Amino acid sequence: MVNKQSKIPIYYQLEEAIKNEINARGMEPHSPILSEREYAEKHGISRMTVRQAINNLVSQGILYRERGRGTFVSEQKFEQDISQLTSFSEDMRKRQLIPSTKIIKMNECTGPSAIHDKLKLKQTDVIYEIVRLRLANDEPIALETIYTPKKLVSELKDHHIETSFYHYLETTLGLSIKRGFQSIEAGLANSEEVTYLKIKKNDPVLIMHRISFLDDAAGTPIEFVKSIYRADRYKFNIEMNR
Amino acid sequence: MVNKQSKIPIYYQLEEAIKNEINARGMEPHSPILSEREYAEKHGISRMTVRQAINNLVSQGILYRERGRGTFVSEQKFEQDISQLTSFSEDMRKRQLIPSTKIIKMNECTGPSAIHDKLKLKQTDVIYEIVRLRLANDEPIALETIYTPKKLVSELKDHHIETSFYHYLETTLGLSIKRGFQSIEAGLANSEEVTYLKIKKNDPVLIMHRISFLDDAAGTPIEFVKSIYRADRYKFNIEMNR
DNA sequence: GAGTGGTCTAGACCACCGC
DNA sequence: CGGTGGTCTAGACCACTCG
Numbered sequence A, B: 001m002v003n004k005q006s007k008i009p010i011y012y013q014l015e016e017a018i019k020n021e022i023n024a025r026g027m028e029p030h031s032p033i034l035s036e037r038e039y040a041e042k043h044g045i046s047r048m049t050v051r052q053a054i055n056n057l058v059s060q061g062i063l064y065r066e067r068g069r070g071t072f073v074s075e076q077k078f079e080q081d082i083s084q085l086t087s088f089s090e091d092m093r094k095r096q097l098i099p100s101t102k103i104i105k106m107n108e109c110t111g112p113s114a115i116h117d118k119l120k121l122k123q124t125d126v127i128y129e130i131v132r133l134r135l136a137n138d139e140p141i142a143l144e145t146i147y148t149p150k151k152l153v154s155e156l157k158d159h160h161i162e163t164s165f166y167h168y169l170e171t172t173l174g175l176s177i178k179r180g181f182q183s184i185e186a187g188l189a190n191s192e193e194v195t196y197l198k199i200k201k202n203d204p205v206l207i208m209h210r211i212s213f214l215d216d217a218a219g220t221p222i223e224f225v226k227s228i229y230r231a232d233r234y235k236f237n238i239e240m241n242r
Numbered sequence C: 001g002a003g004t005g006g007t008c009t010a011g012a013c014c015a016c017c018g019c
Numbered sequence D: 001c002g003g004t005g006g007t008c009t010a011g012a013c014c015a016c017t018c019g
Helices: A010-024 A036-043 A047-059 A088-094 A113-118 A165-172 A191-197 B009-024 B038-041 B047-059 B088-094 B113-118 B165-172 B191-197
Strands: A065-066 A070-071 A098-110 A125-138 A137-149 A178-188 A204-214 A221-230 A237-240 B064-066 B068-074 B100-109 B128-135 B141-149 B177-188 B206-215 B221-230 B237-240
Touching: A010 A036, A010 A047, A047 A065, A047 B064, A088 A098, A088 A125, A088 A165, A113 A221, A165 A178, A178 B141, A178 B177, A191 A221, A191 B237, A204 B206, B009 B038, B009 B047, B038 B047, B047 B064, B068 B191, B088 B100, B088 B128, B088 B141, B088 B165, B113 B221, B165 B177, B191 B221
Parallel strands: none
Antiparallel strands: A065 A070, A098 A125, A125 A137, A137 A221, A178 A204, A178 B206, A178 B237, A204 A221, A204 B177, A237 B177, B064 B068, B100 B128, B128 B141, B141 B221, B177 B206, B206 B221
């Protein structure tokens, strides 16, 4: 039921109520929910408020409308889940593997300038360069180099980056990552990569570059990452819309 | 200006008007547009109608709001372009390259069964197997094998697949592709790939598998594709949300 | 305090669907 | 025909920002 005295907006309460209704009653895809006028009367609220709730659920892919017929429960709700920007740790857990990390190197630097440009920094700004070996079930999977501006992540300690850098950014620093741009190419392992990844010289590898941006008005770059993945242990999975 | 007599919804006319305003005046990112009340008065319409127009532009990533301050022009407008499922031809044109195609092989078959499973077909259903060499500016980029059910694409002729298979599906057959699932891995070129792609044995390649689904209630699989890309000429670019 | 976006109301007319 | 969603109105009060 909707509480009109609550500080929580009515349309939001109704969103939750409708979602509960769908789950609690185990409503099948394509089954109709109440009409907008019925919800309005049932809760003693305006139809426009009901529409706001339903609009939100439609854009979340939970409901769909058909003019003249009604509003119905959607088939699936992948929608938001498509092509999510995920950290290595999240990625591995999705694959039912246990992620771990070995820090190879962490230092502050002011170069190279190409990195400054990508991160939209001044040449004098200090950048952290972090090299980590990423493992899954204790087997080396990827060698990863992160560049991130010191002024955004303050004083980084080993324990901040021993598990998930994203988790540290989002939970401890309260930074919100909005989107990232990735490129994926193929190459052959060089001697440094061979050592850490325990593969042979000239074995194929996947080379991923990523730049991620914060969810602020300016879209501030927060990290530039280069990762080398073992081709025999890793492939990228991407779900795409058209 | 908005025409209240038109059959085109006012909120939609206003959307177009605001977009024009931004472009025509060359408004910079972060510059404010008129307030909701100002648009309402200027066009003699209700504020709620103005809000509907602005809401749409916000969800398209063209504007953003700040409570108590106003509504502003967004930095970029990547919008829906995120992680779009694109055909080879579309992909190349985006990169300012001229795509072309050489058909290597096209035949009907009823195997292998793994393909039938992926396309959710009966073992007796006929599948087209199409092998095409994809070029950009006349240079070979990828060797592509498509499996697609004959019953969905009817009688395929060479000229249907000499340019864009997606274009044929969507324009001639009126099929609408909704989403696809891709995997990307790295490998070394085998002897067949070497010949067509004009690279050397054991050069690195990108191996892409894709399965695409139609925009119908059942989400019918329409194609299973395996593509081998030259690593020295191609990399995947992906934009992702979080 | 003046202006902004956020929420909400109680109506209205329309186009469309299914019976 | 009655019911649905789609659009629209002319107000209202709120929380927030900024000078």
